[in-house]
Amino acid sequence: MHEAEIAAAQAYVRLLAATRAALADPAEAPLYMPLLASPIEEADEALRSAGLTGNEDRFFALVRKLQPSLTGSGR
Secondary structure, eight states: OOHHHHHHHHHHHHHHHHHHHHHSSTTTHHHHGGGGHHHHHHHHHHHHHHTOTTOHHHHHHHHHHHOGGGGSTTO
C-alpha cells in the first residue's frame, strides 16, 4: 500500500466513525449531519490523491487490509 492509498483508507475509516456517531441517536442526527461535511471532503480529496476515485473494488480491498473488522466477518 502506498502512502496516498493508506491516507485514503484512513480517511474513509474516520468518515465511517463520524457517520456512525452522527446517526447513533436518530432524534439528534439532524443536528450532527452538517458536521460530516469536513470528513466527506477529506475522504473525497484522499481518494482523488490516491487515484482511487471510481475504483471501489481496489479501494475497499485497501480498507479491508487496514481495518479487517470492517468486513463484517466478526459480527
